[in-house]
Amino acid sequence: MQVHVLASGSTGNAIFLDFNHTKILVDAGISTRRIKNSLAELGTSIEELDGVFITHEHRDHVNGLATMTKKYNTAVYASMNTWSAMYCRDLIPDQCCKVLPGSLRIGQVQVEPFSISHDAADPVGFRFYNGDHKCSIVTDLGFVTDTVKKAIALSDVLVLESNHDIEMLEKGAYPWHLKRRILSNRGHLSNFDAGWTLARLERKPSMQVFLAHMSQQNNDPDLAMETVSSILTQQGCKLGSEIELYRTYPDRIVSSNL
Structure with a gap:
């Protein structure tokens, strides 16, 4: 299993999962050209994708869908409510729009979605x-x-949000209504919360973790690593063996291989 975070952040998100004979894209929030070029770097093409799975309808997760589906007729899976709320739904060919079931088998892979707390339709x-x-x-x-703790427990690889540093956000230039949204239970996960989530998670002897969806205004990859690492170390976790952490970026690929 190979996991490649093609892009992560408020400007666009896309994650490529390569299970040898089954190839999956999670979200398509960057341009089709970027997705195509990124996959080519990894020795894959869009035509080889078995499906695209959408987490929610926000633009930074779906901006590339219209062009990709028109050009490559790619199958895209999203919940009914997500399809209804998606700004580009009318631009996507009907035959590409698949309703996400509670569980499905695609190639060699079992896919199971689970509900999360965020300000989106579903x-x-x-x-x-x-x-x-x-x-x-x-x-x-x-x-x-x-529900989330149970869903992500015992993962070999986990892509987990580490969106913001609370102090940077509170002292930053965002208007209060936006800060309040980010800090709410339907907003985004802080570095602090990401660290404690990992510390308290039921884990296998080793796990690879991508710290994802970092704010360019209210976070820094090194600060996120420092905060999460500090919490894990304080809780007795051996970094590099029990948990290996990866930074992610909006403009470069970060990969792991099991």
Whole structure:
């Protein structure tokens, strides 16, 4: 199993999962050209994708869909409410629009969505099972519910939101209504909350974690790593063996390989 975060952040999100004979894209919030070029760097093409799975309808997760589906006729899975709320739904060919079920098998992979707390129509995270391997993705949420904890437990690879540093956000230039939205239970997860989520999570002996969806205004990749690492170390976790952390970026690919 290979996990490649093609882009992560408020300007666009896309994650490519390569399970050898099954290839999946989670979100398409960057241009089709960027997705095509990124996949080409990894030795894959859009035509090889078995499906695109959408977490929610916000533009930074769906901006590339219209062009991709028109040009490549790619199958896209999203919940009914997400399709209804999606700004570009009318631009996507009907045959490409698949309603996301509670669970489905695609190629060699079992896909199971789970509900998350975010200010969207029907936001979800995803867990992907391939043999003994599990990959979970949860990148836009204001609060880690018991449902989320259970869903992401015992993952081999986890893509987890680490959106903002609370102090940077509170002292930053955002208007108060936007700060309040981000800090709410339906907003975005802070570095602090990401660290404590990992510290309290039921884990396998080793896990790879991508810290994702970092704010360019209210966070810094090094600060996110420092905050999360500090919490994990204080709680007795051995970094690099029990948990290996990866920074993610809006403009470069970050990869792991199991």
